[in-house]
Amino acid sequence: MSGSLLEVRDLVVRYGPVVAVDHVSFDLSAGETLALVGPSGCGKSSTAAAVLRLRRPDAGEVRFEGRELTGLDERALRPLRPAMQPVFQDPYGSLSPRRTIRDAVAEPLRVQGRWDAATGPARVAELLALVGLDEAAHGGRRPHELSGGQCQRAGIARALACEPRLLVLDEPVSALDPSVRAGILNLLSDLQERFALGYLFICHEPALVRHFADRTAEMRAGRIERIGP
Numbered sequence: 001m002s003g004s005l006l007e008v009r010d011l012v013v014r015y016g017p018v019v020a021v022d023h024v025s026f027d028l029s030a031g032e033t034l035a036l037v038g039p040s041g042c043g044k045s046s047t048a049a050a051v052l053r054l055r056r057p058d059a060g061e062v063r064f065e066g067r068e069l070t071g072l073d074e075r076a077l078r079p080l081r082p083a084m085q086p087v088f089q090d091p092y093g094s095l096s097p098r099r100t101i102r103d104a105v106a107e108p109l110r111v112q113g114r115w116d117a118a119t120g121p122a123r124v125a126e127l128l129a130l131v132g133l134d135e136a137a138h139g140g141r142r143p144h145e146l147s148g149g150q151c152q153r154a155g156i157a158r159a160l161a162c163e164p165r166l167l168v169l170d171e172p173v174s175a176l177d178p179s180v181r182a183g184i185l186n187l188l189s190d191l192q193e194r195f196a197l198g199y200l201f202i203c204h205e206p207a208l209v210r211h212f213a214d215r216t217a218e219m220r221a222g223r224i225e226r227i228g229p
């Protein structure tokens with residue numbers, strides 16, 4: 001077995017006649033950030049969706065911790081899903097508007113049967129603290145009662161509740177005010193170091209990821225043209 005967290009080989013995603021992802025291959029190690037950069041429509045989000053199996057690829061392989069995912073059905077995928085978590089661009093869109101932040105962070109624990117009435121609330125407070133939110137001040141708020149940056153932090157806390165090994169970050173700071181972007185990127189760096197998380201970081205602005213990524217894959221018209229530091 002190889003030491004890679006994620007191995008993607010010859011991935012193809014088609015929408016009818018449109019080939020959105022055209023034989024894309026890359027590896028990602030634990031604790032590493034690979035940025036996937038390229039212009040709008042080049043196939044970044046389709047690659048992310050196929051890696052997370054939100055969409056079944058038309059061809060190719062996705063191997064996560066040595067296990068081939070593309071052949072698995074939904075039932076076989078279910079126990080593996082918590083380990084691969086998405087973080088999306090729109091922080092408000094990824095959390096239920098009616099649910100408090102503490103409920104949003106508790107939900108994955110409940111769904112995975114890891115909720116314990118005695119220790120659950122303290123675990124939620126710990127997860128919120130990990131992303132710089134205070135349970136007493138923020139836990140009872142709903143997403144619209146938080147700033148964009150705070151809301152993105154809450155979304156990251158919810159992802160961490162799943163104890164992931166891979167985060168697929170699809171433009172995670174692009175919707176945020178430039179003044180709060182650095183804070184989120186610093187948070188992501190700290191969390192990566194602490195938990196050895198692998199990051200597939202999708203971004204259309206190469207300048208944004210230059211200092212953040214270990215390696216960058218440049219994508220154009222469905223293909224990776226260059227991959228390197």
Ligand SMILES: Nc1ncnc2c1ncn2[C@@H]1O[C@H](COP(=O)(O)OP(=O)(O)OP(=O)(O)O)[C@@H](O)[C@H]1O
Nearest residue numbers: 015018020038039040041042043044045046047204
């Ligand atoms: N559901 C869909 N049906 C048909 N075509 C689609 C669909 N989703 C994406 N496409 C097409 O696939 C190609 C790749 O789109 P994708 O969203 O993966 O690119 P992207 O690089 O993530 O773009 P952006 O940065 O704008 O999100 C584009 O030509 C797009 O129009």
